[in-house]
Amino acid sequence: MASPLRPTSIRNLNLLLRSAPRFVQNQFRAHSTSTSSVNPTEVSHFNALASTWWDPHGSSRLLHLMNPLRHDFIKTCHASQPDPAPSANLRFLDIGCGGGIFAESAARLPSTGSVTAIDPSPEVLAVAKAHAKKDPLLGGKLSYQNTSIEGLPLPKSADDQYDVLSLFEVIEHITHPANFLDACTPFVKPGGWIVMSTMARTWTSWLTTKVVAEDIIGIVPKGTHDWEKYINQEELREYFLKQRGWNSPQVMGVVYVPGLGWQKVPRSEKLGNYFFGIRKDVV
Amino acid sequence: MNPAPSISRALRARQLNNYICNSCTQQIRRQRRSYVSTSSTLKSPEIYDVVCVGGGPAGLSLLAALRSSAATSGLKVALIESQDLSRTRTWDLPEGQFSNRCSSLTPASVKFLEGIGAWQKLRKERVQEYEEMQVWDGVTGARIGFEWMEPSNGTGEGKGRTIAYMNENANLTRGLLERIDELGGVDIYDGQKVEGIELGEESEDLDLRSWPVVELADGRRMAARLLVGADGQNSPVRTFAGIDSRGWDYNRHGVVATLLLDGQANRKTAYQRFLPTGPVAMLPMPGAFATLVWSTTPALAAKLKSLSPIDFMALVNAAFRLSTTDLAYMHTLEAGQVDELIWREKHTPFDVQHVPARVIGVQEGSVASFPLKFRHADTYIGERVALVGDAAHTIHPLAGQGLNQGQGDVESLVRNIVYSVTHGMDIGAQMSLETYVADRYTKNHILLGVCDKFHKLYSVESGPVVGLRSLGLRAVDAMTPVKQFFMRQAAGQGM
Numbered sequence: 001m002a003s004p005l006r007p008t009s010i011r012n013l014n015l016l017l018r019s020a021p022r023f024v025q026n027q028f029r030a031h032s033t034s035t036s037s038v039n040p041t042e043v044s045h046f047n048a049l050a051s052t053w054w055d056p057h058g059s060s061r062l063l064h065l066m067n068p069l070r071h072d073f074i075k076t077c078h079a080s081q082p083d084p085a086p087s088a089n090l091r092f093l094d095i096g097c098g099g100g101i102f103a104e105s106a107a108r109l110p111s112t113g114s115v116t117a118i119d120p121s122p123e124v125l126a127v128a129k130a131h132a133k134k135d136p137l138l139g140g141k142l143s144y145q146n147t148s149i150e151g152l153p154l155p156k157s158a159d160d161q162y163d164v165l166s167l168f169e170v171i172e173h174i175t176h177p178a179n180f181l182d183a184c185t186p187f188v189k190p191g192g193w194i195v196m197s198t199m200a201r202t203w204t205s206w207l208t209t210k211v212v213a214e215d216i217i218g219i220v221p222k223g224t225h226d227w228e229k230y231i232n233q234e235e236l237r238e239y240f241l242k243q244r245g246w247n248s249p250q251v252m253g254v255v256y257v258p259g260l261g262w263q264k265v266p267r268s269e270k271l272g273n274y275f276f277g278i279r280k281d282v283v
Numbered sequence: 284m285n286p287a288p289s290i291s292r293a294l295r296a297r298q299l300n301n302y303i304c305n306s307c308t309q310q311i312r313r314q315r316r317s318y319v320s321t322s323s324t325l326k327s328p329e330i331y332d333v334v335c336v337g338g339g340p341a342g343l344s345l346l347a348a349l350r351s352s353a354a355t356s357g358l359k360v361a362l363i364e365s366q367d368l369s370r371t372r373t374w375d376l377p378e379g380q381f382s383n384r385c386s387s388l389t390p391a392s393v394k395f396l397e398g399i400g401a402w403q404k405l406r407k408e409r410v411q412e413y414e415e416m417q418v419w420d421g422v423t424g425a426r427i428g429f430e431w432m433e434p435s436n437g438t439g440e441g442k443g444r445t446i447a448y449m450n451e452n453a454n455l456t457r458g459l460l461e462r463i464d465e466l467g468g469v470d471i472y473d474g475q476k477v478e479g480i481e482l483g484e485e486s487e488d489l490d491l492r493s494w495p496v497v498e499l500a501d502g503r504r505m506a507a508r509l510l511v512g513a514d515g516q517n518s519p520v521r522t523f524a525g526i527d528s529r530g531w532d533y534n535r536h537g538v539v540a541t542l543l544l545d546g547q548a549n550r551k552t553a554y555q556r557f558l559p560t561g562p563v564a565m566l567p568m569p570g571a572f573a574t575l576v577w578s579t580t581p582a583l584a585a586k587l588k589s590l591s592p593i594d595f596m597a598l599v600n601a602a603f604r605l606s607t608t609d610l611a612y613m614h615t616l617e618a619g620q621v622d623e624l625i626w627r628e629k630h631t632p633f634d635v636q637h638v639p640a641r642v643i644g645v646q647e648g649s650v651a652s653f654p655l656k657f658r659h660a661d662t663y664i665g666e667r668v669a670l671v672g673d674a675a676h677t678i679h680p681l682a683g684q685g686l687n688q689g690q691g692d693v694e695s696l697v698r699n700i701v702y703s704v705t706h707g708m709d710i711g712a713q714m715s716l717e718t719y720v721a722d723r724y725t726k727n728h729i730l731l732g733v734c735d736k737f738h739k740l741y742s743v744e745s746g747p748v749v750g751l752r753s754l755g756l757r758a759v760d761a762m763t764p765v766k767q768f769f770m771r772q773a774a775g776q777g778m
Contacts, residue, residue: 105707
């Protein structure tokens with residue numbers, strides 16, 4: 001797992017320190033007038049990573065390892081409902097699906113009816129489609145679309161809406177998260193959930209995701225993350241509760257421990273990676 | 284990622300190169316490809332979640348476990364076995380006769396088998412549990428007696444606890460098959476040889492190029508999301524996956540026999556004496572019966588098999604009683620071991636309390652032998668491939684751990700598959716299988732290594748090592764906590 005220190009990392013450290021965290025304003029205060037949530041620089045970055053998406057020892061290894069925890073978190077969210085969650089024919093909308101790590105796994109679950117997965121990067125989506133062809137189980141349940149959320153037709157009725165709208169490792173790549181979440185809202189069924197995972201904007205996350213993961217160990221490709229776009233869970237909570245129509249926010253902090261994998265660590269959402277889920281009011 | 288396709292291609296090319304010039308080879312390869320693609324359009328493979336090759340104890344318990352767990356009961360599974368399984372189903376021996384292929388099952392294995400509802404199907408009157416082990420050095424006589432101590436600190440390790448269960452392998456496989464038949468839902472292809480394993484092909488809407496496709500003698504083709512090799516030491520599945528298995532032959536054979544003892548012990552004990560040629564063990568079976576496992580040189584094994592029953596019994600009795608010098612001399616005799624034993628026993632002091640009861644009968648046709656090997660595969664997984672049991676490792680039988688390691692593999696692999704299924708993972712993806720190797724490889728490697736070192740340590744007849752190992756055994760015998768540690772290992776609780 002651990003790769004040796006790269007000789008250039010000390011030089012890079014100097015450069016990096018110049019971009020160290022200063023005061024960064026809450027991303028939610030900045031609203032934009034543009035019509036798409038997608039940042040073109042981000043798209044080209046992930047296009048370049050497309051070919052290694054399903055390589056078990058490639059750049060997406062950490063995401064593969066994290067994926068089972070996403071399902072555990074969704075189970076936690078469903079278990080927190082006072083009314084029982086649907087046990088069959090669940091509809092998923094996976095935004096920023098990438099190579100389809102989560103989308104494929106959601107489609108394989110027996111309780112899933114369908115998964116719609118979208119991503120703005122055509123190269124990444126081509127990899128996702130090619131990979132889904134390898135599993136005969138996915139054919140009827142999983143469909144990919146090369147679009148952003150703004151390009152998806154608005155649901156006409158509750159039947160067109162989704163039980164689970166997932167944003168895994170997405171929101172930190174979005175320039176105007178508030179506009180983006182506004183656009184997601186109409187796709188969620190009453191009583192359905194938005195679930196996401198992202199990173200808190202703290203000194204620790206800057207150190208672990210930028211300095212250690214990207215520069216020193218090189219476990220995450222350089223330039224994958226822009227620390228200034230990271231969002232804290234209080235900001236998400238505040239956004240949704242201010243909007244009204246949302247309830248029961250859930251949060252679960254996770255830490256990657258080399259040799260042990262991803263571990264759920266209570267209260268670590270304040271330090272780095274965390275899951276966040278919130279339920280749309282039933283009426 | 285997966286070395287299999289290039290290796291199989293290279294192998295194929297190499298085989299052809301022996302006979303045909305290069306340009307012809309290319310032509311043949313082209314023809315072969317077109318042949319394969321037409322055959323596949325005629326008959327595309329049937330798609331399975333798990334195809335298990337090998338219907339021995341490991342393969343059968345894998346299927347019983349998959350069918351009995353709620354999470355995995357929806358998987359489409361198949362078993363391929365080269366032998367006719369109806370012989371296993373109808374296996375029966377009259378009372379007082381036992382198969383010579385027996386294994387010691389640890390409480391951990393029994394607990395697993397109980398959990399999957401298979402242990403309940405075994406004929407319990409043919410299973411013998413034992414609570415005591417007597418192990419000693421054939422050269423110096425240093426001894427270690429294993430028996431559970433009275434609990435001194437309330438740890439629950441009480442007297443009368445079972446160390447292991449002696450059982451005929453056929454009793455286990457019959458019980459497992461009964462459980463599988465009861466659960467249903469397994470496509471069983473028995474009496475069928477695997478003709479070949481190749482990677483699948485890509486079609487308009489499906490890409491099976493990472494899926495192993497197993498072809499049977501009757502032309503049936505099965506694509507496996509996960510292909511499990513429970514197919515023994517010379518595993519064709521392991522060869523397909525391009526996984527090397529390394530090790531050596533001990534230049535020893537294990538001689539087995541079903542024995543009748545003089546009188547029935549009320550306390551069932553397993554006896555093992557380390558002779559310079561290898562350990563000789565006598566393990567209790569129900570009633571006055573016992574099973575013998577005598578590891579020795581191929582020449583002496585051949586000699587043992589050639590003796591008359593009465594001389595064979597004399598030599599077995601001598602192996603637990605006489606000095607190694609006396610024993611070596613008796614091996615050289617053409618016949619008459621029985622008289623030799625009577626005479627020599629008078630001049631050899633031994634503690635009647637610590638040796639097994641005298642052998643007075645040997646079951647006809649039960650004396651057989653097999654070569655002993657050490658093998659460990661480089662890994663247990665590949666893309667859409669997992670190995671369990673002897674396909675992954677072969678161990679020296681001195682600690683009776685071979686079958687138990689296989690059960691441990693299966694338990695771990697099934698746990699891994701259940702996790703994958705409940706988390707939407709592809710059960711055959713190498714990434715999903717990683718935790719199986721991480722869980723099992725080191726555990727097996729330690730056990731393989733310990734048994735190997737024991738074998739080598741006791742092969743030495745003279746010199747400082749002999750004194751040291753006796754000191755070691757005596758020290759272990761004197762230290763209850765250390766002894767309990769070894770017993771926990773033997774009982775499969777430490778690993």
